[in-house]
Amino acid sequence: MQIQDRVEQVDDLDRYVYHGRIDIPNSYSAGTVGSHFLTELRDKKIFLGMKCEKCNVVYVPPRSTCKYCFAKMDDSWVEVADKGTLLTYTVNFAPTAAQPAESPIIYGIVQLDGATTGFVHMLGEVDLEDLRIGMRLQAVFKPERDASILAVKYFKPLK
Amino acid sequence: MGNRVAIVGIGQTYHKSNRPDVSQPEMVNEAVRAALADAQLEAKDIEASFLSNMETFEGIYLPDHGMADEIGAYMRSGLKVCTGGTSGASVVAEAFHYVAAGLFDVVMVTGFEKQDCGDTTAAITAACTPVWGKGVATGAIGEFAKQALTYMENSGSREEHAAMVRLKADRGACLNPYAHLKLGLKSIEEILASGYLVWPLRLLDFCPQSCGACALIYASESAAKKMAQKPVWIADVETVHQEPFRAGSFGDPTGLETYTQEVACERVYKRNGITDPIKDICMAELYEPSNWEELNLYERFHFCEKGEGWKLVEKGITEIEGAFPVNPSGGVIATNPIGATPTIRVAEAALQVRGDAGPHQVTRDVHTAMATALGGPNWTVLTLLKRSL
Amino acid sequence: MTQQSSQEQELIRINYGTPRPYKWATGKYIGKLYKEAKENKQLVTNRCPQCKQLLWPPIAFCGRCKVDAGEDWVVMNQRGTVVQYTYLVVPMWDPHYGEKFANPYPTATIKLDDGAYLVSRLQEQDPEKLKVGMRVEAVWKEEGRGTGMGDVLYFRTIEE
Numbered sequence: 001m002q003i004q005d006r007v008e009q010v011d012d013l014d015r016y017v018y019h020g021r022i023d024i025p026n027s028y029s030a031g032t033v034g035s036h037f038l039t040e041l042r043d044k045k046i047f048l049g050m051k052c053e054k055c056n057v058v059y060v061p062p063r064s065t066c067k068y069c070f071a072k073m074d075d076s077w078v079e080v081a082d083k084g085t086l087l088t089y090t091v092n093f094a095p096t097a098a099q100p101a102e103s104p105i106i107y108g109i110v111q112l113d114g115a116t117t118g119f120v121h122m123l124g125e126v127d128l129e130d131l132r133i134g135m136r137l138q139a140v141f142k143p144e145r146d147a148s149i150l151a152v153k154y155f156k157p158l159k
Numbered sequence: 160m161g162n163r164v165a166i167v168g169i170g171q172t173y174h175k176s177n178r179p180d181v182s183q184p185e186m187v188n189e190a191v192r193a194a195l196a197d198a199q200l201e202a203k204d205i206e207a208s209f210l211s212n213m214e215t216f217e218g219i220y221l222p223d224h225g226m227a228d229e230i231g232a233y234m235r236s237g238l239k240v241c242t243g244g245t246s247g248a249s250v251v252a253e254a255f256h257y258v259a260a261g262l263f264d265v266v267m268v269t270g271f272e273k274q275d276c277g278d279t280t281a282a283i284t285a286a287c288t289p290v291w292g293k294g295v296a297t298g299a300i301g302e303f304a305k306q307a308l309t310y311m312e313n314s315g316s317r318e319e320h321a322a323m324v325r326l327k328a329d330r331g332a333c334l335n336p337y338a339h340l341k342l343g344l345k346s347i348e349e350i351l352a353s354g355y356l357v358w359p360l361r362l363l364d365f366c367p368q369s370c371g372a373c374a375l376i377y378a379s380e381s382a383a384k385k386m387a388q389k390p391v392w393i394a395d396v397e398t399v400h401q402e403p404f405r406a407g408s409f410g411d412p413t414g415l416e417t418y419t420q421e422v423a424c425e426r427v428y429k430r431n432g433i434t435d436p437i438k439d440i441c442m443a444e445l446y447e448p449s450n451w452e453e454l455n456l457y458e459r460f461h462f463c464e465k466g467e468g469w470k471l472v473e474k475g476i477t478e479i480e481g482a483f484p485v486n487p488s489g490g491v492i493a494t495n496p497i498g499a500t501p502t503i504r505v506a507e508a509a510l511q512v513r514g515d516a517g518p519h520q521v522t523r524d525v526h527t528a529m530a531t532a533l534g535g536p537n538w539t540v541l542t543l544l545k546r547s548l
Numbered sequence: 549m550t551q552q553s554s555q556e557q558e559l560i561r562i563n564y565g566t567p568r569p570y571k572w573a574t575g576k577y578i579g580k581l582y583k584e585a586k587e588n589k590q591l592v593t594n595r596c597p598q599c600k601q602l603l604w605p606p607i608a609f610c611g612r613c614k615v616d617a618g619e620d621w622v623v624m625n626q627r628g629t630v631v632q633y634t635y636l637v638v639p640m641w642d643p644h645y646g647e648k649f650a651n652p653y654p655t656a657t658i659k660l661d662d663g664a665y666l667v668s669r670l671q672e673q674d675p676e677k678l679k680v681g682m683r684v685e686a687v688w689k690e691e692g693r694g695t696g697m698g699d700v701l702y703f704r705t706i707e708e
Binding site for chain 1: 557558559560561562563564565566567568569570571572573574578579582583641643644645646694695
């Protein structure tokens, strides 16, 4: 592999800028609760939420502890809809090193019907001029799916 | 000195190499719940949360952002500390300052690291600047390897003495339900037969990469009086920093350097009237990434004369039933979730003071205990605990 | 991104790695070291005006005396003595190159004859021949890239 050492000379010979990089393989565990959500999303194309009965909050994505009352929510699973409402959005035109699709990307926060929380994803099959907060959306699944939130291709306007 | 501060809750996870069953916040949550149960408190009773983690070792920045809600810190005050290997003890000192200053009555300190997320040695290697050590740095282990060589040359000790330390650690770990590596080692020969990682350090001479978390709950004197759990008082904390020795971060081959360990312990001993450390202090939990480092630390904390650290282990003085037990928990060489490792030292020392260490409770009555931390360029953080002040 | 799954309940682990580029400004003092290494294959450093100790690496401030270090520059002798050494047996991940260490060279802490200590690779690759006290001398890469100590290929064993 080509060594990354490069030194840039700035102003005069007494000042240097070294160009390097750090490259370490990493991984992240979804955990028992997160894994169940992701595998059901992949296998059954359904969104699951975790409900705190006491606080009447449905978390999507799910979590194992209620942030309000600290109750342990192990298996109070509820299914929420694959349809929802756009809470807010932005359009990213500048490509970055780690992005999930080609630019421009419309990122949106979608409140799925039945969920208390917002779910971050992308929007598609929509003209930029037609984007409105509060618009109704429908999940579009990829034909080949990993156990990842990218099993959903994007959300499109609900006709 | 400020208000008195006591540890009134202690909790930790079972430490393992891999925890695919929990996300990082869920793992921390386990230690938080254990500490709350120990203190017989609820999450709502905690006023502030102080966290410790070696940021980016899990490959993500600002891990505290992704877990505040899930560890009961929603809308709480607090902060995260990252000072390298000492993080988990710096946070112990930092939270102590807050409570001693009277800003809070009940706070939680939590250290954590989920090392199945990345390559820790690579992450430590990346901590060296491109100016120094790029291409020659090999994480912490390369530094401790060179230091082991220096110790051997200078003290006249042999590999067998380091192996005795490893054997002692494993004995403790096998008695400690939470410890990570429980190898059931029987003999020195077994350790000397393990392969070299970075010469002269063998596989069994160095600490593992663990996933785990450890939580402590502090209370001010007035709050502690209303609580069920026996308080363990934080008698003193000390933090000493320096830049790395330009050649070798942990062992100074020049013989010229002042060690932060010596500066830190001399300050603590003076302030607390400690004249004969292994008599006045009843046991210690040392931060020893390698068995050789434990021998070094005996000397730097003045538990013995220079060059004689190996004699302490040879005579069995630092065994669980010895006159001055060191690391009855099995120590870092058995369990090493980095951001939690120094917090575990304090937790284990506090359990010994409380008399609640269970199977690895030391024979000697522990009214005073010391926990140490080591990290970064040979930084030192000390915590002195007492049954009564 | 790839995924691994474990049995019983399928547990998801996302593997990822994004190399992170960075720029490291060396500053004026290290910059001088870089320049001398690249152009003249020399190791230079400065001296504290108060304690007169060599400040290796070159630095703007003496930490011990807490005074500005200034411009008392010294060209160091490139011969020295090995005071510590080690070598990798199990290759580890090198984050700077994004691959396992391809490091056949043992590394050592070397005391230069001028008194400065530095870490570098050793030419000698036979562990049996490594010892504390061996005399060594810097060998430079033919084409220095101006990376300071990185322009030193290794220290070779010398007979005196």
